[in-house]
Amino acid sequence: MDRSLYVEFARRSLGGEELDGASCQRILSDASLDILSLLDAAYEVRKTYFGQEVRVHILNNAQNGHCQEDCHYCAQAKSSKADIEEYGIKSDEEMLQEGRQAYAKGASCYCMVFAGRGASQSRIERLKRVLSAIKTEFPDKEICVSTGFVSNEGAVELKKAGLDRLNHNLNTSEAHYPNICTTHTFADRLNTLLAAKAAGLRVCSGMIVGMGENHADIIDVARRLRALKAESIPVNLLVPIEGNALSPQESGLTPDFILRVLCLFRFLNPSSEIRVAAGREMHLRSMEVMALYPANSLFLQGYLNAKGVSNTRTLQMIKDAGFSIKSEVDLDELLGRQESQQDAITNGSKALLKTIKELRPSIQ
Ligand code: SF4
Structure with missing residues (x-):
């Protein structure tokens, strides 16, 4: 395949043109399109808006x-038998403290x-208190909340309290939605996003790939998010959890396909923050770092009810590939902090083991 086709994808994307359906299908499924050339073209677009920075x-x-919805991918759904630790809403102080730790x-x-x-309404009131406490301490940092459906009035109240972004994922296409959830609809989800936009909130909305959808479903979501002008787009890869309605065998994802999906999202949403989200470690395996060529954002520290890799490994991967992070703290300094925390944990564990052995000499 000569280079002109890849250059053309990047040119059209940067020129604000929406790629046609046939091109989108080719990106996802034409094996004659070389993945490195596709990544290179998507990287051109990413670089234009975000340089080398990773968010x-x-x-x-x-x-x-305790959720009464039945989203088939979720360990908190009423339909899930997953063994998770259930707990009620954390205290205001705990949420504030977790915010401080995240920014650090x-x-x-x-x-x-x-x-x-x-x-x-009571949750909105609670959120307003926590949001204004976090914003008072960190006026320049972003806060995002994911709290299910939000009304027009609720979105306005959250915006006034300092919320920057509302997360509400579309998850999959309208056509595929009834296969992944029966307690609410795609239209319900869309309405919350429209309420957030109308209130002036930035929108974080993405999909979960690997739930039995076809290529047209993926293209449909990427296009919907383009039409919505979603500022932030997490591309999650189904993390199979034992006990969930979606079976652990179901995803069928390969690193090559995932990278194509990320390129497609980048071409269709050139200036959006595209996040390689849940499941990157598991599904991309040795190709994980390549995701940062189309994507400019990732999660640190795992995903709700699924563990990720260590923070040190993720930060080191960003550094090794020549990227920087969007933070006032230098990447090397962050890596140093992680290492000293890890040393403290290791030393603490060694000291504990030594004490146990002294008390019970039979332990080896
Ligand atoms: S994704 Fe949200 S709404 Fe759906 S089951 Fe999980 S917690 Fe409930």
Whole structure:
């Protein structure tokens, strides 16, 4: 394949043109399109808007479990038998403290996630208190909240309290939605995003790839998010969790395909923050770092009910590939902090083991 086709994808994307359906299909499935050339073209677009910078996000469950919805991919769904630790909403101080820790670890955005169908008025009131406490302490940092459906009035109140972004993923296409959830619809999701936009909030909305969708579904979501002008787009890769309605065998994802999906999202959403989100370590394996050529953002420290790799490994990967992070703290300094924390944990464990052995000499 000569270079002109890849150059053309980048040129059209940068020129504000929406790629046609046939081109989108080719990006996802034409094996004669070389993945390195596709990544190179997507990187041209990424570089134009974000240079070498990687935005780091940290997610925290402000509450876990007890959800009456049945999203088939979620360990907190009423339909899931996954063995998770369930707990109610954390205290205001705990949420504030987790925000402080996230920013100290280099996060440019801290995301608080609440389970459940939607934000009741009492939750909105609670959120307003926490948001204004975090914003008072960190006026220049971004805060994102994921709290299910939000009404027009609720979105306005959250915006006034200092919220920067509202997360509400489309997850999959309208056509595929009934296969992944029966307790709410794609239109319900879209309405919350429209409410957020109308309130002047930035929107974080993405998809989960690997839930039995076809290529047209993926293209549809990428286009919907383009039409919505979503500022932030997490591309999650299904993390199979034992006990969830979606079976652990179901995803069928390969590194090559995932990279193509990320390129497609970049071409269709050139100036959006594209995040290689949940499941990057598991599904991309040795190709993980390549995701940073189309994507300019990732999660540090794992994903709600699924573990990620260590922070040190992720930060080191960013550094090794020649990228920087969006933070006032230098990447080397952050790596040093992680290492000293790890040393403290290791030394603490060694000291504990030594004490146990002294008390019980039979332990080896
Ligand atoms: S994704 Fe949200 S709404 Fe759906 S089951 Fe999980 S916690 Fe509930």
